[in-house]
Structures are given as C-alpha cells and as structure tokens.
Amino acid sequence: MTSAKPCPFCGARETFKEADFGTSLMVSRYYCARCHSTFEAIKWGDRTAPLDLPAFLQGADAPRHDR
C-alpha cells in the first residue's frame, strides 16, 4: 500500500510505511520504492496514515491546542 508521504530524497510518491515506530517517539518509518531510501516522517498530528483504532478514537480530531 502506498502512503501519502513523498520521499524526501527523490520526491517519489511510491512510498510505503514500513513501521509505525521509528528511531524516536514522534516518527514512523517509510521506504521509497523508487530510490530505495528509508526515511522517517513525523506521525503526531498526522491524520493521513490509516490506523486500526477503536471506535471511540476513530472520530477524534487532531490534537486540540490551548482551550
């Protein structure tokens, strides 16, 4: 399955998520099928990556700021 993350090295859209957890807490790991690079992208606040979530979290919007 391709992801919405463009490769930061070659710009290709033929990328897919390899792992939800990366080298730091805030990133997921991706792989570019064109240039074969591995890269990471910030996951917090990202609503483009499909996640398998319980119903009570499915409709939750991105983090709300100071209220």
Place this chain on the structure above:
Amino acid sequence: MTTPTAIQFDTADDLEPAAREALHRLLIACADTKLLLGYHYGEWTFGTPELEAAVANCSLSQTELGHVRLLQGILQKHYGDDPDALVDQRPREAFASVGYLDRPQADWPAVVAMCAVVDCALTALLFAFRDSTFRPLRLSVEKMLEEERYHLHHGRGWLRTWAQRDEADRAALTARVEEALASTALWFGPTGEPDDEALVAAGVKSAANPEVFRIACDEVVGLAAEAGVPLQAPSPTFGPWAPALRRAGAGGPEEEILFHLRGEGNALFKLS
C-alpha cells in the same frame, strides 16, 4: 459520553472537596497503571516475535513513562505529591495499578492482551477526560491520546495476527485477554461508586467508569470476535472495593518489579 460544559476549574482546589479527593485517587491510579505498563513494555524490548515489535515496545514504554511524568506533574502541582516518593516510598500494597500488571508478562499473548485490553481501557478513560472541566488534565490529555493512537493500533494489529495462529496459540491468547478484561473491569470499579459519581457530577470526566470500561470491553470483544476468537466478557465481583487501591483485596506489583522501577540496585548513583 456527555457533552462538555462551560464550567472550568484551573486548580484542584477549585473543585468541590469530594471531587478534589476523588480526582487525586484516580490520577494516582492512572499514573501507577501507566508506570507498570511502561515497565512491562520495557520488559519486552527483547524476545518479541518480530524485531519491529521490539522497537515498538521500546517506544510504547517510553511514552507510558512520559505519561507518568505528565500525571505526576499534575499531582505535584495540585496536590503537593512528591513524584519520587509516589514510586519509591509506597509499599506494594498501596499501588493502585491494574492487577493484571502485578506480575511479569510471561509470554507474548500476555503482552498483546496488556496492550489490547489494559492500554485500550485506560485510553478510553483518558478520552473521557478530553472535555474535562479540570483544565490542567484537559490540556495534558491531548498529548497522551495522540500517542495512544499508535499503542492501540499496535495492540489491535497483534491481536488480529495472533488470532490467525494455531489452536494452542489462540487458546493462550483467549486466556490472557479474558484475564486482562476481568482484572481491568475490577480496576474500573462498580456502578454508583461515590468517587466516580463526584467526578462525573463535577464534569471532570464525561462518563462513569463502568461505562468507560464497557466501551473498551465491547471494542476488544468485538475485535476478537471479528478475528475468530470468541471471548467471555467479565462479570466482576467487587466485594470490599477500595477507591484508593481500585481492587477488592490485597495485591500490588511484585517486589522484584518495584525493585527495578525504583532503581534500588543503583541507589548509590541516584540523583537526589
């Protein structure tokens, strides 16, 4: 869950005394549970079925410990609790963590159940704080929920994966998940519990604990059924349930676990 209210409390002292004390007990119980979750995820940063699961557990452990710090920050500022003392100076019997976490997680299905059940149910509780009238908690809960999305995604994925294995593995998964459900149901407490009613009445949380647990339990049972693993929903017997401990009888994390959590082996090197 009910809709948010315009009332807002900026400090715990602004709450009615019953709600103030109930919130104190519940926050300690949440921090204790997250501390133990963090420990057990850390316990499984090796020996996982896949290397990626080890990396994930490392992240899950760190985020849970980060959440402990968030909750301890509220406890320190609003209740004068010393974060170190909460971990180092309480006997095991005083911990209010979910009983399922009292012992080492013996196998991978136990870890999957911990994530898919205990972590999920605690996240449902955090979600019930999202429109809290107690502003410090409302602000802190956003970060926790953002991170928990990935915990639950991870736990549900592994539950689905393990449900496709052979009969023995599926039976082990069933046993662990049902054990985790029963233990977590006990932690959430009985209907009409006075602390719980005080917190809902004050708008600190949007739903009563048994309702929060039911939402989480339905999710787990539904997910397991979809994966071909029928589960028995728990029917807890609460007996002399104590809100400060969130369990019906004696318990608490094993001393060996507390030894590691407290860093007693490194006591000489601890910063005061």
